[in-house]
Amino acid sequence: MNLAAVAAVTLATLLAGFYGLRLSRTTSDFYVASRGVSPLANASAIGGEYVSAASFLGIAGLVLAGGVDLLWLPVGWTGGYLVLLVLVSAPLRRSGAYTLPDFAEARLESMAVRRMASLLVVLIGWLYLLPQLQAAGRVLAMVTGSPPWAGGVLVAAVVIIGVLGGGMRSITLVQAFQYWLKLTALGVPLVFLLMAWKRDGSPGIADTGWLLPDTGDDSLYSTYSLILATFLGTMGLPHVLVRFYTNPDGAAARRTTAMVLGLLGLFYLLPSAYGALGKIYASDLATGTSPNTDAVVLELPGRIIGGTLGDVLAALLTAGAFAAFLSTSSGLTVSVAGVIGQDLFRGGVRSFRAATVLAVGVPLGLALAVPSSLPVATMVGLAFALSASTFCPLLVLGIWWRGLTAAGALAGLVTGGLLAGGAVVWTVVTEQTSGWVAQPGAWTVPLTFLVMVVVSRHTSRPPNTARTMVRLHTPEGVELDRGDWRPRRI
Template sequence: MNAAYGVTAVVLVMLAAVLIGTFGVRLSRTTSDFYVASRTVSPLWNASAIGGEYLSAASFLGVAGLILTYGADMLWLPVGWTGGYLVLLVLVSAPLRRSGAYTLPDFAEARLESMAVRRLAGVLVVLIGWLYLMPQFQSAGLVLRAITGAPEWIGGSLVAVVVAVNVVSGGMRSITFVQAFQYWLKLTALAVPVVFLLVAWRADGAPGLSAGDAATWALPLASGKEYGLYSTYSLILATFLGTMGLPHVLVRFYTNPDGRAARRTTLVVLTLLGVFYLLPAVYGALGRVYVPELAGGDTVVLALPGRVIGGVAGDLLGALVTAGAFAAFLSTSSGLTVSVAGVIGQDILRGGVRSFRAAAVVAVVVPLGLATWARTLPVADVVGLAFAVAASSFCPLLVLGIWWRRLTSAGAMAGLLAGGGLGCGAVLLTIGGGPHTGLAGALLAQPAAWTVPVAFGVMIVVSLLTPGRIPPGVARTMVRLHTPETLNLDRGDWRPRSP
């Protein structure tokens, strides 16, 4: 790819993010504007913003890279990431919005009436957010190095600075506009080149895989990955259940006007994600034909236009893909930063706009430092670990907290510690140099199959053993969560009690 075209694309995307964010700054005045955009975001606008932040580097670059490397097994990634919203729609979205909370720790305290559960939930939000931010910065460095040869830390630093500026200046109100724009940019950045790639592929005689390659690549559980059956089912469980536990996804549902709007938002998100995820699979399949030497990396999406089409057209299409990649880094990082800053600002600092802005800087700086230290793994693998931790901690808390009135504060604490602790331990061993082969490597790389049942089991058993710890106000809370807004109950914002 022509480096000048690539650099120009990166600069334009960053300028667009700052300029659109500036428009949101003019509308951000109150604490509610910064945390949840004053709960006035329409379903279509909110769905576009969710698509913008949810489709991260893992979706834009990582899925195609894993499909190129392992074949049909990895199609479960986009299926699971999309299907997770169906679970979210059925079980969580409307009751969570009716809770009136700003953050997941808010919900935890409101439902369980326990500051200890709130603090533990806050720690997990921060850990999941940082784990998810780290591969965004690593991928930004990888892309910038691919087009300019610059050191990897520069790309991550550029993304961190732009995200910090937008979040500090306008909070949720500001990044909503940015993320909605970036979803459509990412969709365009993959859709337009793929049309030219398919035309060139047909003109080239529609070459396919060799017989031997097809036998190991195109068939499920035949890609050569160790313990493929276990890894596939564990991946499915993590993606289907992890979505409802991702703090940067859930915080967007707090911005809807009511529970009905939250459900409509989720339906639109399912459509937008379904359209988008058709495209990375095409890149992965074409990559197996034209650039099989890129297996094991995340650059196939960037390399294909120049390799297959070539010339000025290939350079321009490559620049468009680069712009989409940086839009992915910016939009996802913005949502994660808002969710982490919201928890740090409320639960560690004093709350309010000033605390939110200080927390936003911390929320960006720490994962940027971790990105330079941690072992670089395929971006989709790291994001998959974040899903596994979310599925092992917040998924049981939300499902049982919303639908089972006998959940106790002791049960919630024990389940969060068990599931979240085991998930985080697997993450540290995986990215920090632990076993990466054999059964131990498979269990650590895809821990959801055993950590999720443990978390649910511990929460249920400990709750049944501690019936005296059922919150006194549980009946009122359950009515609030499950009563339609049309009954005109009092639904003012929930406020946390003093510690």
């Protein structure tokens, strides 16, 4: 049944990709779905790609291991969209850019800033893709007995086929479908698990300290740093930002973001319940020399219910997990391939397709060559910290402060990229998941803002700053005509 569930999700993803091939003909179709995606469809697609393996499997595992302190992860991942709604979504859509480097170049009129932004998009995308592929290998091996490399190769192959087939247009269909599949895959088994828990007499969690926050100094710092990284890192994730370019206008981008808040808030109620049930029925997964907390979601149906029903529910959860791998990997691949296709190749559909293979091939090679025992949610958290330390200051200051200069932006991106990137490397190598290096957001984000402001104060602004700022903040219903504002006929 587990194998059939994986096959069904894979087949549905490939069919959507082939359907998208019939609809995708132009460069705009491949990069931004011709900017014609409705708010509900786009919100569902964002939910589909945002609910990654870290959300579907990792949150429950971290809550199992760390207790209520780790509930800040889903809070931060959802609350980040509120910041995105207020500060970024509509102006970014009005910029008319295809990618985040396009926005950086248009705002700051600097190829150096564009190249640095392109490099960071690729690095963040690969850092986010790596744990998706590694987790896919572990999950497929656990549920089917396949070799550890098979899951990552399967996900990479399906993603490449889907993206090559129809680009952003087909991926939008895939991700919107997969959000609702993942919600169903977690929600339906949870109903049966709670009924079985009630039948068992509603046992409580034996370790009452698990229900209380850790008041240690290191824990307090890590908590606030995690909140900052997740809140601010959302607005700089390339696979999230690229979806706002697919909206028809800025108003639709705002409506999309508001809907995403509701969809993610609904979803993130579920993994925490799995973590709590895991503390009662599967606490052994968080102990021993090789803890496997990411497996708690898939293990619970067999441990609590068992029999044929338990197998069916486990198969449904397996389908949801693979939907998470595929949808998030697809979104990341589109965003990274878009940047590589425009900045390293010559642009156009052929370049996009060649860049797709490169965008997936590099993290797949790393996933196979450098296995990691870090929880998937921890790895994704590092990607958020890098995003918060680089693109968050660039977007906030670039959209809302006309004083930002190319030199200031470049200095900040280099500073934040080196510091947060160094922290990522240190964490992966040492596998230490707490402390000021493993949780760098609390000091790297303010430092990047400071560097951008100080350097900008001592350098010259781009000559067309005023015109660019007007474009970012002017509603689509008006246009500038000889210095006067007037309504535009639509």
